[in-house]
Amino acid sequence: MKTIPALLAGLLLTVGLASTDSAAAAEQPAPIHFGAIGWESGALTTEILRLIVERGYGYPTDTLPGSTVSMEVALARNDLQVIAEEWAGRSPAWVKAEQAGQVFALGDTVKNAEEGWWVPAYVIEGDRDRGIEPSAPELRQVQDLKRYRQVFRDPESPGKGRFLNSPSGWTSETVNSQKLKAYGLNELYTNFRSGSGAAMDAEITSAIRRGQPVLFYYWNPTPLMGRYKLVRLQEPPFDANAWATLTDASNPNPKGSQSLPAKLSIGVSKAFRDGYPDLVRAFEQVDLPIQRLNQALANMSEKRTPPREAALAFLRDNREVWKAWLPADIAAKVEASL
Amino acid sequence: MSGGFPQALQFSIADSVNRVVDWLVLHYGDHLRNVSDQLLQVLVGLENLLRLMPWWLLLAMVGLLAWHASRSLLRSVMLVALLALIGMLGLWDKLLQTLALVLVSTGLCVLVGVPLGILLAARPLARRLLLPVLDVMQTLPAFVYLIPVLMLFGLGKVPAVFATLIYALPPLVRLTQLGLSQIDPSLLKAAHGLGASRWQRLRRIALPLALPSIMAGLNQSVMMALSMVVVASMIGARGLGEDVLAGIQTLNVGQGVEAGLAIVALAMVIDRISQAYGRGAR
Numbered sequence: 001m002k003t004i005p006a007l008l009a010g011l012l013l014t015v016g017l018a019s020t021d022s023a024a025a026a027e028q029p030a031p032i033h034f035g036a037i038g039w040e041s042g043a044l045t046t047e048i049l050r051l052i053v054e055r056g057y058g059y060p061t062d063t064l065p066g067s068t069v070s071m072e073v074a075l076a077r078n079d080l081q082v083i084a085e086e087w088a089g090r091s092p093a094w095v096k097a098e099q100a101g102q103v104f105a106l107g108d109t110v111k112n113a114e115e116g117w118w119v120p121a122y123v124i125e126g127d128r129d130r131g132i133e134p135s136a137p138e139l140r141q142v143q144d145l146k147r148y149r150q151v152f153r154d155p156e157s158p159g160k161g162r163f164l165n166s167p168s169g170w171t172s173e174t175v176n177s178q179k180l181k182a183y184g185l186n187e188l189y190t191n192f193r194s195g196s197g198a199a200m201d202a203e204i205t206s207a208i209r210r211g212q213p214v215l216f217y218y219w220n221p222t223p224l225m226g227r228y229k230l231v232r233l234q235e236p237p238f239d240a241n242a243w244a245t246l247t248d249a250s251n252p253n254p255k256g257s258q259s260l261p262a263k264l265s266i267g268v269s270k271a272f273r274d275g276y277p278d279l280v281r282a283f284e285q286v287d288l289p290i291q292r293l294n295q296a297l298a299n300m301s302e303k304r305t306p307p308r309e310a311a312l313a314f315l316r317d318n319r320e321v322w323k324a325w326l327p328a329d330i331a332a333k334v335e336a337s338l
Numbered sequence: 339m340s341g342g343f344p345q346a347l348q349f350s351i352a353d354s355v356n357r358v359v360d361w362l363v364l365h366y367g368d369h370l371r372n373v374s375d376q377l378l379q380v381l382v383g384l385e386n387l388l389r390l391m392p393w394w395l396l397l398a399m400v401g402l403l404a405w406h407a408s409r410s411l412l413r414s415v416m417l418v419a420l421l422a423l424i425g426m427l428g429l430w431d432k433l434l435q436t437l438a439l440v441l442v443s444t445g446l447c448v449l450v451g452v453p454l455g456i457l458l459a460a461r462p463l464a465r466r467l468l469l470p471v472l473d474v475m476q477t478l479p480a481f482v483y484l485i486p487v488l489m490l491f492g493l494g495k496v497p498a499v500f501a502t503l504i505y506a507l508p509p510l511v512r513l514t515q516l517g518l519s520q521i522d523p524s525l526l527k528a529a530h531g532l533g534a535s536r537w538q539r540l541r542r543i544a545l546p547l548a549l550p551s552i553m554a555g556l557n558q559s560v561m562m563a564l565s566m567v568v569v570a571s572m573i574g575a576r577g578l579g580e581d582v583l584a585g586i587q588t589l590n591v592g593q594g595v596e597a598g599l600a601i602v603a604l605a606m607v608i609d610r611i612s613q614a615y616g617r618g619a620r
Contacts, residue, residue, distance in 0.1 A: 067586075067587070069587060069588070157382070169585075195575070203488065210363065210368055
């Protein structure tokens with residue numbers, strides 16, 4: 001009987017040795033670790049970059065999952081090398097690491113990315129095909145919301161309207177709470193924090209499917225933007241001083257302003273920046289046109305394509321976009337692999 | 339990615355599930371929102387009632403309840419001090435919201451769980467059919483059913499109550515069933531011989547004898563309901579969980595710990611009181 005455990009142990013040992021052997025053989029350069037971003041635009045961008053790095057430059061890559069903050073911390077420690085969509089400057093963890101020179105934001109990946117307050121178009125214009133009457137026909141800017149609180153009724157406190165804020169803990173949550181104060185909507189609307197991104201998306205999608213009015217914070221680039229007809233409410237033009245009062249949660253008298261135009265970059269660790277100058281040059285050129293990105297995201301979310309396949313499709317359909325980022329020989333390699 | 343499993347035998351139900359959910363939202367979404375608004379009224383009403391109460395009255399009531407349950411002055415003072423501590427951390431209003439949520443979901447748990455436990459104890463067929471369902475309820479990751487429930491019933495407290503109900507119900511059902519099936523059958527036979535009806539046997543003999551076990555189940559349900567508070571906050575139910583979540587998401591460990599300890603304190607208060615009643619019943 002004793003031979004069986006011994007046999008098993010021997011077998012395990014061989015398997016172990018064999019696998020370390022093959023791993024060592026395959027693993028000449030260590031793979032570049034990308035943060036596995038959970039939201040769609042991040043997931044798609046990650047896969048687009050990975051495909052280019054793998055097929056154009058021939059470096060192996062890998063992804064590691066985590067929440068935004070934990071990925072930023074991991075990047076600072078070089079446990080991750082790349083975060084493909086970094087809203088640089090938004091989170092304290094990032095700002096601290098950037099000041100310490102541990103992480104770098106490369107490029108400006110999506111120009112005209114915006115965030116703000118949105119309503120479905122049918123709230124303003126109605127939708128004859130679905131038999132929806134316009135419920136707030138004169139809603140143009142945030143100040144108009146004062147007249148329409150009954151339209152966005154909050155079932156938890158029926159006298160007020162409901163503004164669907166981002167989850168508590170997001171930087172935008174502070175800004176939106178301050179904006180409610182700045183626009184004089186604090187008493188009229190419930191500042192409803194949605195708890196998690198998934199819950200927020202589910203609530204918005206459900207409302208739109210049912211043709212109900214809904215007022216929510218959202219941002220670009222996102223599948224939601226490509227998928228439904230949404231209208232962004234106008235806010236006062238961007239003003240740096242007013243923006244400072246909006247980002248400071250303890251400021252009692254915030255002033256209204258459009259949000260700081262979002263700058264999306266590729267976050268990389270210091271070791272990566274030093275070790276892969278060729279990739280750094282390419283990453284700095286990355287420029288994803290927002291319309292095409294929203295469209296690709298809408299397709300990906302509607303057909304529920306895995307991000308990797310969606311990225312392949314994006315590369316196939318938008319050759320002129322990514323060829324501009326890369327040296328000709330690398331671009332040719334990527335193209336040949338599609 | 340599919341490993342060595344033969345391609346021909348693989349299938350996916352994902353698309354049909356997605357279609358069913360979408361169809362439900364489209365056709366029944368508005369009706370279900372009305373149902374959920376009713377339940378919401380109960381919750382908000384209870385919450386407002388708790389808010390109307392001055393803080394010292396609530397503390398005094400908890401103290402009295404603790405004393406009534408355990409007859410121990412020291413324990414009552416300790417429990418009141420624990421609750422007061424939550425208030426001192428500046429979390430009083432969130433405590434009330436969480437308390438309302440836990441009370442309503444536990445109330446629903448008792449309404450559903452005890453009869454279900456009785457059914458399971460009385461009918462072996464029901465037991466065979468429902469035990470796997472209970473397993474599913476306890477192990478299915480909450481977000482899997484939360485998001486569809488949320489799309490149907492709206493964001494906030496109502497789906498939180500549903501989620502808590504699903505997660506916290508099984509221990510009460512199991513322990514009610516266990517308590518009832520451990521009663522000496524000769525007692526019930528004797529009662530039968532003395533002419534007691536089915537209902538009388540259940541009401542006068544079986545339930546009192548099984549009460550310690552039922553109370554233990556209730557106690558477990560409350561504890562599990564409290565542990566769902568953080569998940570509940572991820573679907574927009576406000577309360578102590580919201581602070582834990584915000585603390586985690588911003589790396590504000592201190593804030594998370596404060597709110598987490600408040601949840602623990604609330605759990606201990608409810609646990610000690612309900613356990614004392616359970617022991618009293620023995």
